[in-house]
Amino acid sequence: MESFAIGTALVQDGVTTGAVYALLGMATVLLFVVTRVIFLPQGEWVVFGGLTLAMLQDGKVPATIWLLAGLSVVATLLEGAAALRDREPQQLGRIALTCLGIPLALVALTVWAAHAGLPLVVQGLVATALVTAMGPLLYRIVYRPLVDASVLVLMIVSVGVHFVLNGLALLFFGVDGFRTLPFWDVQLSLGNVSLSGQSIVVVVATALLIAALWLLFERTLYGKALWASASNALGARLVGISVPFSGSVSFGIAAFLGALCGILIAPVVTLYYDSGLLIGLKGFVAAIFGGLASYPLTLAGAMLLGIFESGVSYAASAFKEAIVFLSVIPVLLWLSMRGGAHDAEE
Amino acid sequence: MKLRNKAAFALALSLAVTAAHADLTVGVSIALTGPGASLGLPARNALTLWPETIGGEKVRLVVLDDAADPTIAMKNARRFIEDKVDVIVGASNTPATIAIAQVADEGQTVQISPSPAELQPGRDKWVFRDVMHAEYYTEGILLAMKAAGVKTLAFLGLSDAYGESHLVALDKQAAAMGIKVVSVERFTRADTSVAGQALKISAARPDAVFVVAVGGGAALPQKALKGRGYRGKIYHTAASLTPDFIRLAGKDADGALVMSGPEQVAEQLPDTHPGRKRALEFVQAYEARYGAKTRTQFSAHIYDIGIMLQQVVPIALKQGKPGTVEFRAGLRDALENTGATGGIATTKGVLRYTPSDHWGYGPDARVMVTWRSGDWQISKP
């Protein structure tokens, strides 16, 4: 095999992983920009998405429904108590629908889907929907009460959320690893280069999602409002943009992106209950390359990271992880200096 | 199963209170979570096949999870020593076993290990393995390779002590068999992709690849090599022979060659094989309880330890009661005498320990099997 073929194989492998990191990186950036939360557990959505799909493929009801149900009940109680305290009983109807009705409907759908023998793509969508619904509920329960906390406190809270979700993943899925069936099980040959169908699916899906996100933020009023509430919460509130709503939506989008990553990589990577941390951190690294602010840079950074990882695992497999994480530090340093040393007094 | 859990729970709670045990207490440290769980969980299943009493003493099992981590395994072992267990069983992976061995040595308690832990000379006074060392299996694989006409070989193995011991064995033996090692690649248990390593190996075009991995984790290199279009023979160590490997590797598992303990293909063993009788008992008992084709290496190792204890505990009881220093020393002496007194018949053959050899098995404790048509079959090279 000549070095060209090796090179292209490595690049292909790198681009596929890079696409996944890009999705995760963007979810991370979105959350940070809109809610100032550094969401370390982003990788857990990946695991929940992928393993839920694996359960569905096995014809079993995924235990993830219990988490969704639990979050739904707690959120409903919190919202209901708040509505009663503010003497707004008319809100209870809306609350019942959004916090209780939709999640429980998804739970019912999942239970039915487990035994219905649906095609792969539909199963993937069900798994994604189930996990996406957990995002806004998590925001409501954990992060909304802390909306004025500092970035550091929010980060430490995210550590707590990571522990909880990780432990629950063990409880729901056990210690076994899982792989799902590929969405497109072919091996295409273009001359010397061999492409797997699954890789193509991953890259195409990522490209579509990135385009959709770009459209959302650049072209829709709603997307711009989301951005606005990130830069200035008070100003956003004054012009009628609801900050909690922005928070819910961004958590929803982040969970959606995470779950989607999960179902995309589940055919090629054996997912365990604790795979989430490392995947999430790599997505984080991509987000940092993008300065925790810019989507195009995050995409570029993710691709670079994916290819870099492939190359390093080929050349010096033992030191791969150490090198990847060390490379983050100069970037962080540059970012910190460029962002201006904003003192603690801010 | 629940009974054992409650027993473990009760014992753990009562660890704060030390008391002389009237029962035969066995401390078991295996991986029930983490990457090593595919070996540890079947091992715990096998514990339920042990008899309730051995040598007239009630068996009390304390099962602790070490997640295949040497630090936790060492803590478990220390807890066992503090609680004066009679024998330690562990661990389900080599690095953890080595960690336990250190503590067992200091605490002067017999450790029976289902992992092939290589210890420094003089450090295995109290450690007995019921599986053979890496050189033994590697020798078998190399012989099979030689018979199959393999001239060049690549190594794709774990970077921990398990992988290292096989690499060292390979380096020692390969040249003498006329086989050249053309590429050595390593990976860790936590890796999600070995694409780079597989690429490098398939670029070197070896006749065969020797994969050293554990349980479900062996599916990763297998699939990666097949995914690169590698068409040579792929050999595995016995640790790959698990249902998880088959489940995760899917159709890429076809043709995988494993140097296994003979009990995995008990039904196919010739009648002359010394382990056949016990092996059949094992697979029937285990699969009756846990389902067809759930047998694994480690469940067999643990089952064998039960057989061993049934043979040596009555001898040790003549030296002292369980919970005493004399009993533990008596256990060790009884085990070391098995070489002279005819050995212990296990699922693999006859186990013979001597004061200088704590490994014990002869040449018929290994057999080459291959996965074909949905089952493991003895492979004739």
Next chain:
Amino acid sequence: MEPLDMSAHGAVPPASSQRSGLWRRSCQVAVIVLVATLPLSAAVPEFWISQANYIGLYTLVVFGLVLLTGVAGLTSFGQAAFVGIGAYASAYLSSVLGAPSWATLLFGLLVTGGCAYVIGAITIRMSGHYLALATIAWSLALYYLFGSVAALGKYDGLANLAHMSLFGIELRSGRAMYGLIWTCVGLCGWGLCNLLDSQPGRVMRALKHGRLLSESFGVDTVACKRLIFVLAAMLASVAGWLYVYLQRAVNPTPFGLNASLEYVIMLIVGGMANVWGAVLGAALVKVLQDQLQTLLPSLLGMAGNFELIVFGALLILLLRFAPQGAWPYLRRLVPERVPKGVVPSAPMDRRPVQPDGGALLTLSDVGKRFGGLQAVDGVSFHIAPASIVALIGPNGAGKSTTFNLITGALSASAGQIVFGKTRIDGLPARDIARLGMARTFQHVKLIPGMTVLENVALGTHLRAPSSVLRSVLRLDRGVERQRLHEAAQALKRVGLESAMHTDASSLALGQQRLVEIARALASDPMLLLLDEPAAGLRHREKQALAALLAELRAEGMTVLLVEHDMDFVMGLADRIVVMVYGKKIADGKPADIQQHPAVREAYLGSNA
């Protein structure tokens, strides 16, 4: 200055506080006795002893976090990696070279301190969450390095290490190690308490409140943060050293990210700002962890680290409802320490008075540009010694910018500033402070949680050497007494000595401004720079302030004020400099300025 009447200070504490002092002391003694005698009784099972050993190790690491995060406000998710460096260094030296235990301790401290210095130099400049992210990054990198280096045994680590051997005694048992571990905990805790109760400790606490504040009284904030970082790492290294001799084997797992996160949980559970909260946090978390590790798997019927679910939930709830941790609840059982009176002591060295002749401060054609905005443009004026100069002008005139240029908070784009005989434009603020300039801030910057006296003592930073080592060993009592004495004197000058021992945040704004002035005075400056000192003061307070400033001028002090209050300025200043849109438009005596046409135009519109 006249000698201070000391009879009001150092008074004998009332009888009730003597009793509570006794109660406090006896609590401390009881705890020490309990901890010390625990291993001696054979009735205490081995299990508890080994638990206590691990709690001791964790406590040492959390001490470092108390200093790093609780006191200095720097979040680190990487302390476990430093434990690892210390452990591996000690283990390597012990197993490869057979070095004795004390040597492996020193080697571990050296290697860890060195690594911390390098890592700190790179990451400490980062702020807030970037720093936290960087600590995660290098913590992971180090973990993987531990696992990939062959000499360190890779993921299997090093095993069969020797026992601890000190002064010829081998510590073979858990109980023997208990003695060593808890002695270390006691010594380190005592040292840390000493450090926090001294000038370096006060300076460290000030770090959280911004660079500007600390630099204004002469602290090199970057060096200080780096020092704290290294100290925290060295505490972790001691824990690593003890770990090696406790386990007699090392492998990477206890030094990974999860371990670092657990230390942070211990910090938060125990209470971030208190040294002994570390013991509480480590103990609570460890005991809870052990109980849950046995309870949960059997409850749920499967093996696994489910206690992490509880810890995660605990962390979230704590940060939401009790961010102070558990320590304050324990604290209520023991009364507050009675503040010691200030002891009279020899005064500190005064700065030599500048010989007469020549201006004290001269600005020549000073300019500052921010991108497209010329905030200060060609400003020149001088300040004569022993005079009060006021800098006034409408909003946006560039007064604050000029102020910041003089004090070194900003660097000039053009022109020169000369202070005494030294050119100071381009110098960092702390060097300018060293030359004899002291300032106050428009938004008062006092440290809450410290008393007024301690806040003012910060100002004395540059007047005496401040050594971390001496503070830790409590050899600095003489200097400390001097500092507090000077601070008390400065407080007397501004008329606030009665508020000496109250918490600085509980004072009214006007009084807080006076405390800031006292802090500036405590540094014995030649030039006092006051940024809107009269803002928020009542009429009487303004009068008192004006009188104080006049007194100071009579004693030879030079003052530059930025102010909006015309009455205050007109009656007090010797000269007034007026700025509009970044340029100086007038400079002269108050009476002249009042008549100056350009000034009237700027303030009142034309032809008023």
